[in-house]
Amino acid sequence: MPQLVNRAMMESVFPPDRLTRVREERLPSNLQVSAKSFLTGIGLPRVRSAWFLIDVGFIESETPGGLRLGRDIDLTPFEDLPEGAENLIILGEILSDAVTLDPVSGKLYCLPDGHPQVRVLNQSLDTLAYFLYLLEVERPNYDYDISGDVSNSDGTAVRLRQLMIQADPAPFEGAEPAWSDTFDWWADDAPPMPTWERVLYEVHESIG
Structure with missing residues (x-):
């Protein structure tokens, strides 16, 4: 690759x-x-x-x-x-x-x-760095401390997830995104949310 x-x-x-x-x-x-x-x-x-x-x-x-x-x-x-x-x-x-x-x-x-x-x-390490790179490139679209307009942070999270999966699908195998309508990550019997899904959920909700 x-x-x-x-x-x-x-x-x-x-x-x-x-x-x-x-x-x-x-x-x-x-x-x-x-x-x-x-x-x-x-x-x-x-x-x-x-x-x-x-x-x-x-x-x-x-x-x-x-x-x-x-x-x-x-x-x-x-x-x-x-x-x-x-x-x-x-x-x-x-x-x-x-x-x-x-x-x-x-x-x-x-x-x-x-x-x-x-x-x-x-x-x-290459795909880890690529994920971190993507998150910084897109930061103005989800971080209030950088930009006053984060109204499309949810769309940013969806786009980032697609790019990450294209580069390295392994972290996402068998997992629904945090904003999924078909799986409730907050149910009592739900497993812990994987690390990158947690990051993308914070992007989805915006930070700062």
Whole structure:
């Protein structure tokens, strides 16, 4: 699959000095090639207003020993962890759900806040970054702090969901959108809403 983002694209929506890259010697030796290229060349956003909150392990001055891994946190509450979960790289969080990277497969897994079921968040760092890029491009259409007119935030959420599914359908498989008329996410017996569906629901309702 062609690469979806590059450094220039990310710099168009995030300040260049807030895209945090990692020196290769701080990365695990078994890290997938494309993931290593992303982390050393493009970088993850370190911006308070972004949906993604980068982990302290990426701030070298605060964690000189290296990135935080699965073994550094309590994994016992979680179910269906991938093999080698102790080696998951902790990237940060989205809406309090931990975002982790499997160094071997390159897949991203979500460790939900307050729920044991681990889910695939994205198939790669590239699609995670693309989702974050799309959310920033569309921010004037749903964020009152950026724009006074967010009257079509619901349409923005629908459009974003379609673009995300085209790029990486895995996070949305088997899930209805939060605004669905056919599934009640707020029913007592409903499962927890997946991370990206929660993000899109906030877009749908507008923020700021």
